[in-house]
Amino acid sequence: MKNFNVEIAAPVGSFEGLMAAIQGGADSIYFGIDSLNLRSASSFNFKLSDIKKISKICNNHGIKNYLTLNSIIYDEEIKKAKKIIDYSKDFINGIIVSDCSLLEYLKNLSLPVHLSTQLNISNLESLKFFSQYCDVIVLARELSLKQISFISRQIKKHNIKGKSGNIIKLEVFIHGALCMSFSGKCFLSEHTHGKSANRGECLQNCRRPYSIIDDQNNIFKLDNPYILSAKDLSTLSILDKIVKTSVSILKIEGRGRSPEYVKTVVSTYNKALSLINNNSFDRISIQKLNEDLSSVYNRGYWTGHYLSEFVSDWNTDVSGSKSKVIKEYIGDVTNYFRKNSVVEIFVNNSQIVNNDKLLIIGNKTGVVELKIAEIWFENSIILKAEKGNKITLKCNEIVRKNDKVYKIVSRN
Structure with a gap:
């Protein structure tokens, strides 16, 4: 059992995934409904009427549930977004948003607000500004551990509080797919097919193989044609360092992934946290846990931007999964x-x-x-x-x- 105050947030895209997250030992889950979230085209997505059932299941198992409402929202959709909030507010433990109009609407509600990584909050001044609207901030994925630690220390030093009056909490991604663009703000799919990644419709152009063609139509094949496709994030090997930054929530990406993916990844990180707590987190245990992670969908792993290291092989060399x-x-x-x-x-x-x-x-x-x-x-x-x-x-x-x-x- 982990004794330190950190929460594992699991991705849920179906009721099977919800039960898998619970089995894996998640402290909380996050999910989307309808079309106003960034996995609207890649996961099952629940209906508005499912929220009561989700809430009941989570309450029965003692875990929190967060609704994701983090896509770009247009004028004609604001009424729908507010309707979702009004219906959901009594059944959820928090809401993940990025649109400023919703931040203003939520400001006077008692519902805890998490700011999505889509806002790309990457410095203390931005955090101070947005803290009036929220209780939890999901930091930009491009930050290093050094930068996260600095922000965390400054929050405590200056006693920066959120809209609830409590000290602001930090949330970071620890596992899952990574976008080639800053905090997922990619326009390739929108540009080529009219399907916006910022609206949950990404067709994943970056996952395709590419060649170089010159002005004479000569094709130059690359040793690795997947030059835009990032490996998946895995912070298992540096989880002890992440915990030391004093972040509050460790987020796993994957609402479009299978139930066994959710259960395996959540339980693996839970085991790692227990080992860290017991001072038993070493090279051998990390190797064993990594074997568990290699059994589920992955494009190969790297530690993302956390170590501020230049990695020449950050991109994968396959079109799909490298799981064994x-x-x-x-x-x-x-x-x-x-x-x-x-x-x-x-x-x-x-x-x-x-x-x-x-x-x-x-x-x-x-x-x-x-x-x-x-x-x-x-x-x-x-x-x-x-x-x-x-x-x-x-x-x-x-x-x-x-x-x-x-x-x-x-x-x-």
Whole structure:
């Protein structure tokens, strides 16, 4: 257990992801609804009517929930944005915004406000100005640990308070995708396809391979054609240094990622924080935890701008994930027998054998990991289950009918 006052904020883009965040040990979650957030096109996104349910689930598990409303907002959308705020304010623990019109509207409400990294707050004077509108500031991703530490110290020295009257808190990203532009303010997708990254519609032009073409149409191929595609951020190896800056919230990016990604990343950073707290955070433990992170979606990792180091290989060399394993759909849960802790599965794709590792995922179940010890089919133990078989397996965690079942297989 971590004893220091730091909060892990997990990304949630579905109810499966919400339960996965809880299973991973998140202290809070953040989510978006409809179109006024920066993941409107890349994740499930909840409806306004889902907020009560999200709030209830979070309250039952003792975690906070923050609504993300951080896209560019036009005149014709202000009324809609205010309606969302008015409906949500009694069910959420805070709201993440970037538009100044909403800051003014929220100023007289008791709802805690987090300023999005989209505001690119990167110095003390900006922080002082914006502190009148908020309680938490998500700092620009381009800041170094030295710069963050300075801002943190000055907040305490000058007793800079937020709109609630409490000392202003700092939030930083510790893991996930990075944009090639400052704090995500990219215009490539808007320029080429009319889909704005600042409106949650990014088509990720930067993730494509590129070549150099001269004025004679000669094409020069590059050793690494993914020259604009940044590796993912991972601060696991420097998490102890980040904690020492006295930031309050450690944010994980990934509302468009899978539930198993959320659970794995959140639980890995939770383990790291516990090791730091117990003075057991060393090279060997970091290596082991990094192996866990390598099992989920990633484009390769680097530590971002935190160490103020020039990194020549900041860009990835693949179009997708470099994770060592992937999940393969196997079938669906048809029943769960709680008395005997047994799950019944209909296999409608591929096959499974003893020692296979399975993931069972559902909107109430979250993510359950299971290693097959033995397979039962028609009252007999079998070595291999084929497509069309209805089998039973020992499963000590509760799963539910219609949950999806996946097999973990090597990417190679």
